[in-house]
Amino acid sequence: MHFEVPKVRMHSLREFAQHYFMIVLSILTALGLEQWIEHTHHRHAAEQASEQIEVELRGTLDSIHGALANNARQVAPLRTLKEAISDDVRRGLPDAQINQHIRELKNDFVLSVSWPSFATQSWDVAVANQSATWIDIDxxxxxxxxxxxxxxxxxxxxxxxxxxxxxxxMVDLRTRINLGKDVDPVEFLGILQQMINTSTETSGHLEQTAKPIERALAEATN
Known part of the structure; x- marks a missing residue:
């Protein structure tokens, strides 16, 4: 920042004081204007970064909800299969008859788990260009x-x-069932329960992941 001091002849202490005051006032005004411009720039950068982050988080949340819905649909046949074969075992049906039932329902013996896409580009950019540091701390x-x-x-x-x-x-059992070979019904139910647990735990983790995202977006709407 450069200032040209007026080259005038001072005739009195009063004139000197007036010129001195004008110089100081000019410097303070320039500094204040510079700080205001910088503050405005930071506020704009923070608002832009927040907007981009929230768009990214909404996309992630939509992806999580989609994965949860898919997992609920995909695990339903496994639960139905487990109940059917468990009922056969509880009723004491012969293993051969239970295996016949398993082969009839073999297409349901599939583990399919959906996982959302987690985008972080907007957050990474905000951290890299330091605009994240100008966002409200909460x-x-x-x-x-x-x-x-x-x-x-x-x-x-x-x-x-x-x-x-x-x-x-699980792969071994699927191979035997597809080849028409008998399997141990209780072992089959054990693997089936593992498959259900894996799907359920995955959905549980996704539900927990969604909560802080929902809180962040709720803050944006307040």
Missing amino acids: RLHKYATAYAAQRDASNWVTHDSTIALNGPR
């Missing part, structure tokens, strides 16, 4: 919590989602 905390929940869910599905599922044995 709102920023809710955004950060929402994205942290997504990372936790992604880590879970990558490392722990199938830890309680005996995948190789």
Whole structure:
């Protein structure tokens, strides 16, 4: 910032004071204007970043709701199959008859789990260009919590989602059933329950992931 001091001859202390006051006032005005411009820029950047983040979070929330709906539909045949075969076992039907029933319902013996897409581009950009630092602290905390929940869910599905599922044995049973071979009904029910649990736990994690996103978006509408 550069100022030209007026080159005038001072005839009195009063004139000097007036010129001095004008210079100081000009400097303060310029500094205040600069701060106002910077504040306006920061506020605009924060509003733009918040808008983009909220659009991204709404898309993620829609994707989660879609995955939850798909999982509810896909797990329903597994539950029906489990009840049917469990009823056969409880009634003491011969294994051969139970296996016949299993083969009739073999198309329902499928584990299909939907998982949403977690977008983070808007959040990453806001952090990278530091516009996130100008967002209201309470709102920023809710955004950060929402994205942290997504990372936790992604880590879970990558490392722990199938830890309680005996995948190789599930494939073995499917192969035997498709070839018309008998399987142990109780073992079949055990694997079936693992498949149901995997789907249910996945939906449970998605429901927990949705909550902080919903809170962040609720803050945006208030």
